Amino acid sequence: MAVLHTEMKNGILLRVADLLESSAGEILKANRADMKEAGKAGLQGAILERLTLTEERITGIAEGLRQVVQLEDPIGEIEMMKKRPNGLLIGKKRVPLGVVGVIYESRPNVTADVAGLCIKTGNVCVLRGGKEAHQSNKAIVNVFHKALDESGMDPHMVQLVGDTTRESALAMMKLDTYLDILIPRGGAGLIRAVVENSTVPVIETGVGNCHVYVDEDADPEKAISIVYNAKTHRPGVCNAAESLLVHQKVAEKLLPLIGKELMKGGVEIRGDASTCRIIPEAVSATEEDWSTEYLDLVISSKVVDSVEAAVDHINKYGTGHSEAIVTENYTHAQYFLDRVDAAAVYINASTRFTDGFEFGYGAEIGISTQKLHARGPMGLRELTTYKYVIYGSGQIR
């Protein structure tokens, strides 16, 4: 697979996209079976919503694959080639990671996204989806198998784990002889379990306790719209803001305006003493609130006395995902950029932009919150590694 030409890989992806649309009926039927089981099992709103497929969503998945076709294939690129004093030519060549394992929860679109990105990068993928979505996942993977088979490729390039018990996930975590990387996509509990149990190298994804810091030199309008957008645009996702920090010099003036806007959007504010004094509707935050990823219409709020204090708070409580400062002050902006330890640090923009599509990477396989290998949105390039290729003419040491 590492030596497949881009044309071949793109051909498979286009065929999958077409087949997904023409097989929409079967996929939706499988999805309805999943939904029925989920209903019986008493699953709640957000999970059911993620699980649901529609004709439109399937078209969206197919469109996503067509976009991946448009992306440049990183495989085979020689990034560096230098001549050493002894005449050895040493090059660094982009190659697939090998076998990519992904453990995820209820979203069937992840199946197609991951398989598509892996095909484009010449990786084999082993998919362990949630049991709620198993029928839907099987229907989607069948489409990939059909397209691979038609192209004369081994359908095992895309593998769905048939066993959706906890045991199968645990077993995958120990397959370091076979898997080159394991990516958990889901809630904090799943991610923690993978980090603790896996002997396969893991990429931690997703947990986002993201902050917006409104500096003393913030433009009030930008502050209000960025905080509002970061919190309310899609509160259930990892790049949504969970915590607001406001400089004390502008707290009296700006917090009431920001608070009013947030409350109009149905947001509950959990504040420190200063916030609660300035916004009477706010409830008292506990220590736990500062490290909580609500994934809901709730925000914690604290008044700080300097950009330094804001950065310290963020580096203490943040999860290294996305952090934003709103300021017109050059030095404060640079200080924040330099000192905040996170995958994505924003000046005067919403944290909601941390995402593969927004960064121009096409689809994404997850958002890394660790520092090794990949940070932030992981696209095609993050599914690759390199090898050194060395051209000699008989050199020995």
Place this chain on the structure above:
Amino acid sequence: MAVLHTEMKNGILLRVADLLESSAGEILKANRADMKEAGKAGLQGAILERLTLTEERITGIAEGLRQVVQLEDPIGEIEMMKKRPNGLLIGKKRVPLGVVGVIYESRPNVTADVAGLCIKTGNVCVLRGGKEAHQSNKAIVNVFHKALDESGMDPHMVQLVGDTTRESALAMMKLDTYLDILIPRGGAGLIRAVVENSTVPVIETGVGNCHVYVDEDADPEKAISIVYNAKTHRPGVCNAAESLLVHQKVAEKLLPLIGKELMKGGVEIRGDASTCRIIPEAVSATEEDWSTEYLDLVISSKVVDSVEAAVDHINKYGTGHSEAIVTENYTHAQYFLDRVDAAAVYINASTRFTDGFEFGYGAEIGISTQKLHARGPMGLRELTTYKYVIYGSGQIR
């Protein structure tokens, strides 16, 4: 530390180099104490040799640090900066990993190498050396502390774990809240223990079951000298060859010549049936031999019937370290380069070149045999990660 200027970091390293030389007496005294204990504990030749410091070796360590000063500082470099359709400027900035943990065995020079590379890259290091070298390590770390202190820096940038029991190593493996990366440097047992127990992201290093494949179109002289060099130049290191593969078409002619040379160098040959027939002095290899890293004057040898068979054997038994083909055939060379899955793949050169100095990276912190984050010799760049810095003007989604 992430924002220290290169001048400052270089100044510290130069000061450490000078202090190492002027404190050589104290370091040697500490080393003699370690050697005495090691002698009492009945430690053997190779370990004692690695443990030994001399005036000359200390000068070598100091020189190594001065070379690190000469290397370009990767920190702060913006590798990419692009404008998105919504006007957001998105850049990728090189930053330190953060806190680097290293667990190693008896070599005191590792202490200075790792601390030097970490200072240059703005990383904190937590060093857990072997108990055999603890006095020597302490003396070396004292020198770093003195130089850091003189520069007004926090000496905790370089930390030596005082407890050298197995428990302290195990405890380090669970410190994922504090350590960003954990690198085991030592034997296969240590590396396996770290992979199995660590919740900190690990870089596997070092195990090298390296092959030299002599193709049907090999130049005989290159074949003999490369095999001889790869096996005998320094048999105890990870980039030494452990296994020889020879194409059947040239086995009758070349194996006796290669074998003679190897045996002159005191190498024991463990061969398959064909090898044993061609080289009567060879002993029969068992299945276990194909996957053994001897780290000694022993080599396994097998006759194969094609470059494809050679590549299959290597991908089955190799450890992803360094692999070489000797050939004058363009297509065979490219096939080998493309298909062998290893950190470094050589055409017509000895596997012994896989090393930070030989690759032009100055010192190295280890040689990665995994695919995530870094592959092959890890120098300064491999001790860094990136963060996205995003310049907005009020953008929201």
